[in-house]
Amino acid sequence: MELATGGFLDGIMDEAAIAPGLLILVPGILGMRGNISSALGARLSSGLHLGYISSTHMTKGLKKNIEISIFLSVFIAFVLSVLAWGACIYIGGPCISLVNFILISITTGLLSGVILSLTTSGIAVLSYRKGLDPDNVTLPAAASIGDIITIICLLLSVKFIIGLGL
Amino acid sequence: MINTREILQESMPVLFLCAGISVLSGMFLGRNIELLRMLPGIVIILPAFNAVNGNIASVMSSRLSSALHAGLVKPRFTGSRLLSENVYSMLLVAVASFLVLGGAAAALDSLMGSEDVNLIVFPFVTLTAGLITALILILLSIFSSYLTYRHGVDPDNVVVPALTTIGDLVGISSLLLVAVAVV
Numbered sequence: 001m002e003l004a005t006g007g008f009l010d011g012i013m014d015e016a017a018i019a020p021g022l023l024i025l026v027p028g029i030l031g032m033r034g035n036i037s038s039a040l041g042a043r044l045s046s047g048l049h050l051g052y053i054s055s056t057h058m059t060k061g062l063k064k065n066i067e068i069s070i071f072l073s074v075f076i077a078f079v080l081s082v083l084a085w086g087a088c089i090y091i092g093g094p095c096i097s098l099v100n101f102i103l104i105s106i107t108t109g110l111l112s113g114v115i116l117s118l119t120t121s122g123i124a125v126l127s128y129r130k131g132l133d134p135d136n137v138t139l140p141a142a143a144s145i146g147d148i149i150t151i152i153c154l155l156l157s158v159k160f161i162i163g164l165g166l
Numbered sequence: 167m168i169n170t171r172e173i174l175q176e177s178m179p180v181l182f183l184c185a186g187i188s189v190l191s192g193m194f195l196g197r198n199i200e201l202l203r204m205l206p207g208i209v210i211i212l213p214a215f216n217a218v219n220g221n222i223a224s225v226m227s228s229r230l231s232s233a234l235h236a237g238l239v240k241p242r243f244t245g246s247r248l249l250s251e252n253v254y255s256m257l258l259v260a261v262a263s264f265l266v267l268g269g270a271a272a273a274l275d276s277l278m279g280s281e282d283v284n285l286i287v288f289p290f291v292t293l294t295a296g297l298i299t300a301l302i303l304i305l306l307s308i309f310s311s312y313l314t315y316r317h318g319v320d321p322d323n324v325v326v327p328a329l330t331t332i333g334d335l336v337g338i339s340s341l342l343l344v345a346v347a348v349v
Contacts, residue, residue, distance in 0.1 A: 003210065003211070003213075003214055003270065003274075005213040005214075006209060006210035006211055006212055006213045006214060006274075007210055009209055009210070009212060009213060010206060010209050010210055021196060023192060023195045023196045023199060024189060024192030024193055024195065024196040025192060026192060026195065027188045027189075027191040027192045027195065027216075027334050027338070028185055028188035028189050028191075028192055030213070031184055031188040031330075031331055031334060032181065032184070032185065032188070034330075035180070035181060035184060035327060036177075036181070039177060043173070064170060068170055068173055068174065072174070072177060072181065076181050076185060079182065079185055080185050080188075080189065083185060083186065083189040084189050084192060087189050087190075087192065087193045087196070088196065090193075091193055091196060091197055093196075143217075144217075147213055147217075
C-alpha cells in the first residue's frame with residue numbers, strides 16, 4: 001500500500017514541474033489526513049464501545065463526528081497551504097501563487113476529507129458489526145488508505161486548479 | 167458524549183504543531199528536488215520509509231507508556247533489562263525492514279528505466295539512514311515518555327502524535343543526507 005503511494009508521489013514529482021513548490025505541501029497534507037482520520041477512527045471506536053454511536057442506523061453522534069472531521073481537514077489544509085507558500089518563498093526558487101496554493105490544498109482537503117471520513121466510519125461500523133474491535137482495525141486501515149487517497153486527490157486537484165489557469 | 171467544541175479545542179494545538187513541523191519536512195523535499203529526480207527509486211520508497219519509522223516510534227512509545235503505567239519501568243535514566251530488550255527488538259525490526267525497503271528501491275529504480283542501478287547502494291542508503299532515524303526516535307521516545315509521565319501527563323496522548331511527525335522530518339533529512347553523501 002505504501003509503495004503504491006510512493007508511485008503516485010513520483011507522479012507528483014512530474015506535476016511539480018507545472019506547479020513548482022507543490023512538493024513542500026506533500027508531507028504536511030499526508031500527515032494531517034492521517035492524524036485527522038485516526039482521531040476520527042479512535043473517537044468512533046470509543047463511541048461504538050460505549051454505545052452512543054449505533055452500528056445499525058445513522059445517529060446524531062456519527063454525523064457530528066464526520067462533520068468535525070471534514071471541517072478540520074479543510075481548515076488545516078488552508079493553514080498548511082499558507083505555511084507551505086511561505087516556506088516556498090523563503091527557500092526561493094519558482095513557486096505557484098498563494099491563491100493557487102490555497103485552492104489546491106483546500107480542494108484536496110475537502111475531497112479527501114469527505115471520502116476518508118465516510119470510509120473510516122464505514123470500516124469502524126462494519127468491523128464492530130462483525131464482532132471485531134474497531135480500535136485494532138480502523139486505525140491502521142485509515143492511515144494507509146488515507147495516504148493513497150490523499151495523494152490521488154492532490155494530483156486531481158493540481159490538474160483541475162492549474163487547468164483553470166488563475 | 168460528543169462535545170464538538172471540546173474535540174476541536176483538543177485537536178487544534180496538536181494539529182497546528184504537526185502542520186508546522188511537516189512543512190519543514192516539505193522544505194527539505196522541495197530544496198532537494200533535483201537530487202530526487204536523479205533517484206526515482208528513493209521517491210517511491212519515501213512514504214514506506216516514513217511509515218516504518220513512524221511505526222517503530224509509535225510501537226516503542228506505546229509499549230513504554232504501558233510499562234510506565236503498569237509500574238514495570240521506572241521513569242529514571244538508569245539501565246533496565248525490560249527497556250534494553252525493547253530497544254534491541256526495535257532495532258532488529260528496523261534492520262530487517264530497511265534492508266527489504268532498499269531492495270525494493272533498487273528493483274523499482276530499474277523498473278523506472280535507470281540503467282546503472284547498484285544493488286549495494288540502495289540497501290546501504292536505506293539501512294544507514296533508517297538506523298540513524300530509528301536511534302534518534304527511540305532515544306526521543308524514552309526521553310519524552312519519561313518526562314511527560316513524571317509531569318503527570320499521559321504519554322499515550324502526547325508522545326505518539328509528536329514522534330510520528332518528528333519522525334517524518336528526521337527520516338526525510340537523514341535519507342537525503344545519506345543519499346547525497348553516497349551518490
